[in-house]
Amino acid sequence: MIPTLCYIALGSNQGDPVAKANSAISVLSAHPDLTVTSVSSLYRSAPMGPQDQPDYINAVLAIETHLDAIELLDALQQIELEHGRERKDERWGPRTLDLDILLFGQETINNPRLTVPHYGMKVREFVIYPLLEIAPQLVLPCGTSLISLADNCDRNGLEVYNL
Template identity: 45%
Template sequence: MARAWLSLGANIGDPRGQLAEAVRRIAAHPHISVSAQSSVLTTAPWGKTDQPDFANMAIAVETSLEPIDLLDVLLAIELAMGRVREEVWGPRLIDIDIIAYERQQLQTARLTLPHPHAHEREFVTVPLAEIAPELTAWIIALGSGSP
């Protein structure tokens, strides 16, 4: 089993309810188990600021899925929950990102690990630090170019 860390966010509909539903759906997958969950943080939007505040959280999961397969499961959960990708950084019912998978560094057309912007976003680093402080420090160090 591998360990991965996910960032979840929502800002339309019932954001806190959608986060809880996303965690439930992730945990219900036969090859994923949720091992830790942060509290929910309310944050101002990032990138596109003329929209409602976001509810954000992080979870740690144990999975037998490879990174791309995990990504496919998470995208399917977003779609099943009504996520429509209309606008970059726009409002969303649910957003689930893989922040890190073990400490793999990976760059493909579909997935970059750790998440390339995680170190710049407090809505990722604050909840992640609550459940994985050492991993958060590693991500911040990588993002800032430190060894």
């Protein structure tokens, strides 16, 4: 059986976001059901929504897995919990760690727990540019190229994070 190529967005702006991001990358790399094939640079981005919170550290990972989409979601949510994530009703609020499935192969998934492709990925600079770094030739299930999305997406101050 051929594994499914997936793209995972990572974000953190609480505690030590760089340490949280690096820890999450390490945990994902060590997970027995996941093979991390590529990791973007870390990026610094302004928060979406309420501006009275710290900037985010973001990255995108390419992984291969034999898990189905819901099993992958469960694994990612467990990693979030292990990194102190508290699920709240507040949308776009501060996060210790946020792991989102951007793409699950070329599948389109719409169920109460999961929407893939991720509903915001076509307009979020902190997803588009890190994804472009690791998958410049990517074409979404709808036929839209990632390059065309980047051509129409303002960077909004997004920058590669350097120590």
